[in-house]
Amino acid sequence: MSAIEIADLTKRYGEVAANDGVTFDVEAGEIFGYLGPNGAGKTTTIRLLLGLIKPTSGTATVLGTDIRDRRALTEAKANVGYLPDTLGFEERLTGRQVLDYFARMRGDRRREELLELFTPPLDQRVETYSAGNRRMLGIVQAFMHDPDLAILDEPTAGLDPLKQDRMHAFIEAERDAGKTIFFSSHVLSEVQRVCDRVGIIREGKLVALEHIDDLLERGGKHVRVQLAEAVDEERFVTAEMIDVETVGSTVRFTYTGESAALLEHLVRFEVEDVDIGDPQLDDIFKHYYGDDSPAREE
Amino acid sequence: MTAILRNESGKLLRGTLTLTGLLVVLTAFFFVVFPSIQEEAELFEEVYPEYMLELLGIEELHTIEGFVGGYIFPFVWILLAGIYFAYISAGMISRDVRTRRLDLTLAGPVSRESVLLQKVAALWVPLVALNLGLATVLFVGATLLGESFDLVSLAMVHLLGTPYLLACAGIGIVLSVVVDRVETAQAVSLVLVFVLWLVDGLSSMSPDFEWVGDLTLSRYYDPSAILVHEEYAFVDAGLLLAVFLVLLGVAVLVFTRRDI
Structure with a gap:
């Protein structure tokens, strides 16, 4: 079964297509990397998957639920973890209060275990947090209810290298435990390190869908x-x-x-x-996938 | 299911305490000057023709009931508290969209209806605080001046005033889901409540335009009538409540269909 199935998903803002006929599946139990330069449309796809914005055409399913079915998607989200690129926490609350808040909404079975790996200062207010601490708090809230599917938007942005490695090891362990990870990034080396398969998006279009071994050859x-x-x-x-x-x-x-x-x-x-x-991801993409290459799918 | 309600209630607490404190102090100040106004008020009422005073909504200004109903409530409750309710409601959704807080909230198993309704339900905090604070200062103030209120009227002026504040909140919440910019939503709601209050007052001065006032919210809440004449306009209060529910319905409808 596929954890995510995306079929011809399109989102237009006036003339601009933020996502243009994007089609791919994320299999259950894999780490799928969604790679593209900044502004390519990665976050748009993710926000479509979560029902935050509506597709102009096409659709997708998340854990078998059609994203256009608002009520069913709301229920399905109990089993989804989400780490957004911009972390909109309640600034005046402490880290602990923020986690309490999310715990009341969706549970926190794995909170303590996660806090041993990722260590935001829980007794300080979020407004005093560094980018890395914010990200760590985001990681804990995304995984603490033990979701089957985690959707992570630039999950290591702002983390120091040690914590980045820890995050990579953590999501590999999650994958080995049968969880599905959908992971967006603009850093090629990061995706090469942890992902099983990769979808590459440029200017709203999926330009390639590769197994990681193929992408490794296309490094730079x-x-x-x-x-x-x-x-x-x-x-x-x-x-x-x-x-x-x-x-x-x-x-x-x-x-x-x-x-x-x-x-x-x-x-x-x-x-x-x-x-x-x-490297600049866009230079690499231009080299391998051309400026207007049609989507290649496997 | 009540995580958002709890969180929002906590967020409203600080602003509520500030507002209630300010309005209580303001009301106390009105009471301090009441004795000196009282003497002039009698002169005022003798000089001006009766219809004029009625049109201004000032009756029995020299009595504590007339003073509170014609002076304090129109200003403190209808104008200031009305603006406050519209203003905070206007920030409820728009600010969370702007800060991306809603992304995290809606990533959980919670519907947009529930988010909106829990946020509006958190208005119980300013409602309770304002009612208690103001009722207390009115009662204590009147007692200190050696006057006394009819307790039923005092309860009624608060009870029937609550739908008015909710209707103001309704204006804010609709703007909050329609307008993208927090500042715009809040400024428009503030100006709208102020203009409605102004139009109500102005329209009552000219019989030709009195019908315009029927379109304002404050026309359906008359503290003077309640305190001075003990007339309790339950139908009007019901109308305001209906307006609030309709606006809330519109807000839910818009919010569940839009991109955030």
């Missing part, structure tokens, strides 16, 4: 290399480098090949400094 790194002398582009640039920019002895590019191959290539030059980081 943003690289900046400082050489000892002016760059000889002909010798330096390989086919795996895209968007190459050279200024004097510095060269920036997005590398789409294997990391090991890149390092082997670089040692042949006199490198003074090198910086390898996550």
Whole structure:
């Protein structure tokens, strides 16, 4: 059974299509990554799934319930956890009071267990929270009623690296326990690390639906290399480098090949400094999926 | 099922205490000046023709009943409290949409109807506080001045005034679901209640335009009639209650159908 089935889901705001005929399924018991640059329409899809906004056309089911059936969806949400991108907590309440509030609405069986992993300062008012603490409080409220399906919108935004790792390990454990995780992100490496399957959305359209192994081959790194002398582009640039920019002895590019191959290539030059980081997702997408490639589905 | 009601009630507590405190102080101040007004009031009533006083809604200004019904209630209850109810109601939904608080609330198994009704139900806090606070200060104030109220009339002026405040809240709650900007919703509701109050007063001065006043809320709540003449207009109060329920129905209808 699919936890989420999305069929030709479209949401238009005037001329702009925030979601344009999006179609895919999320299987029960998988971690599904919903990947796209900021503004691609990820949050729109999620808010459609939760019934916060209505589709212009098309529909979807969440745990077997049609999102257009308002009453049935309300009941189904008892079994859904949601971590929004913007966390609208009651600012004047303490973290503990916020959790009490959500507990009264939907239960808190796993609260203590979650608070051992994620540690927002419960006795402080939410208005004093850092972004990371807010996110942790959001994670606890999303999972504390032990939902079968968790919908997470940029779940690690604002978390420090240690807590990000903890979050990744946690959702993997949830998946292994049979839960379904639907997870949006604009960070390619994060999705590559934890997801089983990935849907890629650009400008409201689903451009690809991939198994993670396929996506791993399509990775990319943003690289900046400082050489000892002016760059000889002909010798330096390989086919795996895209968007190459050279200024004097510095060269920036997005590398789409294997990391090991890149390092082997670089040692042949006199490198003074090198910086390898996550790429701009949109550059990578343009490279792999083109500017107007039709949706490829598997 | 009552998590939102509890939460909203708590949120209204601080503002309610401030408002009630202010209105109690204001009323007490009116009482302090009453003795000096009392003497001039008699002169006032002698000088002006009777129909004029009636049109202004001022009767028996030199009695405590006339003073409270014609002076204190129109200002404190009809205008200030009316504006407060419209204003806080106007922020109920619009603010939660703006801050994305509703996303989290509605992610749980709770219907939009329930969210809206629980928020409106939380108005019990200012209603109870205002009724108790004002009744107390009126009773104590009158006693200190050596005057006394008919307790039934005093209870009635509060009881029949409650539907008026609810109707004002109805205006606010409709604006709260229709208007996206919190500030706009609150400003419009504030101005609307004020204008309705003004129109009621102005229209009663000209027989040609008196019918316009029939469209205002305050026309259906007359504290002077209750306190001075012991006339209890239950039908009018029922009408205000009906207006509140209709506005609430409209708000639910709009809220359950819109994107947030």
